[in-house]
Amino acid sequence: MNIMGLEQYKGVYVFAQQVDNELSGIAFELLGKAKELAKDLDTDVTAVLIGNNVKGLVDELAAFGADKVIVVDDPELEVYRTEPYAHALSSVINEYKPEIVLVGATAIGRDLGPRVSARVATGLTADCTVLEIGDFPLVARPGQEQKHNQLLMTRPAFGGNTIATIACPDNRPQMATVRPGVMQAIDRIEGAKAEVIEYNPGFTPDNKYVEVLEVVKSVVDVVDIMDAKILVSGGRGVGSPENFQILKDLAEVLGGEVSCSRAVVDNGWLPRDLQVGQTGKTVRPQVYFAIGISGAIQHVAGMEESDIIIAINKDETAPIFEVADYGIVGDLNKIVPALTAALKAELN
């Protein structure tokens, strides 16, 4: 392993994911976190922007905290494919030697991250929810050097039942994929500019270049529950797809969205992109209504960071009450419509 020369690695890098030449929300979230880490390390933040004709996105990255932007622009990078992207990002790493590389734990990042980490021979911690700078080991131990200024990466595992903090003390860069929806972007800085570095390592198709025959976009009108300030979430206890109407009514009066637990998706009541939880999305709205949701740990893992959790369930022993700020034992069929009516009266 490359024990030597760790100190050559400098700066916090972020893979600025774009799809169809539009930056993904995760890119801004990562920049927000990167800025904090860079401050602690007294270094700067670099966004790595990979794609075809993507230079126009540079200012947007600057506005959200990038000090520098490395642009890898090439026709081979038009649509995401593992190999040319892995080649681009690993070449940037080898060339510029960052000490930290953050990648979103998206369907792209969870493919690109491992491939790149294996290529540059470093560790990668998946799906992190907390990133901070600290010492490793956390507490000095006799006979072991305590390293400072390490990236400490915290992630849930075991379906959200355990939580581990991981370091990568002897290899650089320290790489992490980060769960979307967890880190917070900074407020936009109008007119901010970043230093732009154009870099092209050259792309020669080989056996690893796959061919994208077709791109099929999801036809359903996708509501991103991760952006909602208020979520009205339903579980098996709602009883039927039709009965979700009372949740939709409540969401509408509050200007929120409807989401759901896994059981609802498994029953085919609502589409998968509305699912909250370990196998769905992580959300942190201001208010999360858990209605008829028992609160399996896999679900809780995806919503417990919400500011206020309100649970309505007829079963007083439902585990959801263990995480709810306000729990009501009662009949959702009566309470939810009545609450909607009261809110309507109040807000008009």
Next chain:
Amino acid sequence: MDFTLSKKHEMARSLFKEFAENEVKPLAQETDENEQFPEETVKKMAKAGFMGIPVPKEYGGQGCDPLTYVMCVEELSKVCGTTGVIVSAHTSLCIDPIQTYGTEAQKQKYIPDLASGRKLGAFGLTEPGAGTDAQGQQTKAVLDGDEWVINGSKCFITNGKYADVYIVIAVTGVVEKRGRKMKEISAFIVEKGTPGFSFGTKEKKMGIRGSATYELIFEDCRIPKENLLGKQGKGFGIAMHTLDGGRIGIASQALGLAEGALEATIAYVQERKQFGRSIAKFQNTQFQIADMATKVEAAKLLVYKAAMAKATQKVYSVEAAMAKLYAAEVAMEVTTKAVQLHGGYGYIREYDVERMMRDAKITEIYEGTSEVQRMVISGNIIK
């Protein structure tokens, strides 16, 4: 003596359990309520190889032992007594006699389709005037050239109408035995769709309501000569030996029902609160559960022992009779107690124990009543 299951048997049990939980349990209530034969489940069981478990591989079966088959019927019956008996009647009462008494040509013709579940099997012995007493048979088969001509009817036939292949017992003549005129009885293989073979009334039953129980009607039904199963005149022995195997299947069904009811009750008594504490905290509950669990365990040992006897012995009438007698009585007792411990909820159809109690009753009756089992057992002890 080793009472632990081998790893392969444990894995087989986990398979049956998983299948029962995922595929059978969700339909159990509906199957009962609508008296609906679970055709889709039978197709799924065919795909998973459950319709020919103890059948040799060369005949398209799974090549497993009777114990594996018994565990399959047991696990299915834990969640649905109807599904358990479909497999039992098919395997023990139809495939087994062909496997045991059939000619090579008959085995080749029928077993691969039955063992793979492409076809379903049934067994017709009982008649309105002849249940447990086989000498009361009225259905006749007469040889006419190259064909047997069957006339008469059979009743209470499990898998009736849905089955494709039927083992039918009929009178083929009269013989003198020790100076007494006795009916000569033979066994036949009859296929659904044969002209003259039709189905009568579908019975409305107390339990196992999804199992199709039909009357079989034969009116000048002509079947090829080569469909005689075993030798002419050996039908009574074939029927009795077949029932020995069948009783192990029914014993497994009874065991499964008892276990299912016990499991449901253990869960319920820990959940149900009365007078401020769970009813599991009351000594009456604890002692009832202890008795139920002990009897279930005893039944299981007898059933598994009978399965092992079928694997290793030529004759296993007593083992089969004891297993069926005891397991059926335990099933009735345990399901009745389960309903009692559930209180009012146990009496309503939303709770599985209500169905299990109704399903359990038949295990004391079919394939030889408990009284017949006692006759078989005592007859082998007091000679």
Next chain:
Amino acid sequence: MKIVVCVKQVPDTKGGVKFNPDGTLDRGAMLTIMNPDDKAGLEAALRLKDQYGAEVTVLTMGLPKAEEVLREAMAMGADKGILVTDRVLGGADTWATSTTIAGAIRNLDYDLIITGRQAIDGDTAQVGPQISEHLDIPVISYAQDIKIEGDSVIVERQYEDRYHVVKAKMPCLVTALAELNEPRYMTPGGIFDAFEAEITTWGRKNLKDVDDSNLGLNGSPTKIAKASDKVRKGAGEVVTLDPEEAVDYLMGKLKEKHVI
């Protein structure tokens, strides 16, 4: 065609997570299962076998007990099972694990490698793509459909809001989603055969072209600084109220918190 399917034995979190009295996970009390994404990958391989004819080899890395998932896979229809187990391989992170598995696969002929997207105990989704990197072959992650066309594989690759139809020349590695299919059941006869069959067991010495410094706990670049079973956020108030009172209560709280 030769297909290698990588599977992992994992604790069954669906059957209820068990805790010790001190709040830590009681791993010993939990049943183990074949990781669901891996099982979908195996089913995909078995369907390719049914459709085009293929030899399916299942490979797992783990404790000797992990042999159970190989038997299960063979009872479902896989042809061969390989268990990679050695004390020196223990404590591996995804880098060391993928290095080990790649070292084992280098001994095999293969056209297609299928792994699950991720395991339910670690949820990293890293090992599949990392194996492909070590073997220098293409990877297609998150497969929701797999077909074969000549010497290529055609995969529907899932993303959050779309899918790509991707074609890659074999040899290639594909990571499977549990949604890919409904895995078949084992058959009783398959179980009996699986217990007759020989399982190949490989240790460190059987791994091809790997360096000791990349194996096991010591060869893992990531190190655990701290691990704990998750401490849940404490419960707030739980009230049992009539619908009318409940609405008043909630309206009060929403106003108090300035939501309305």
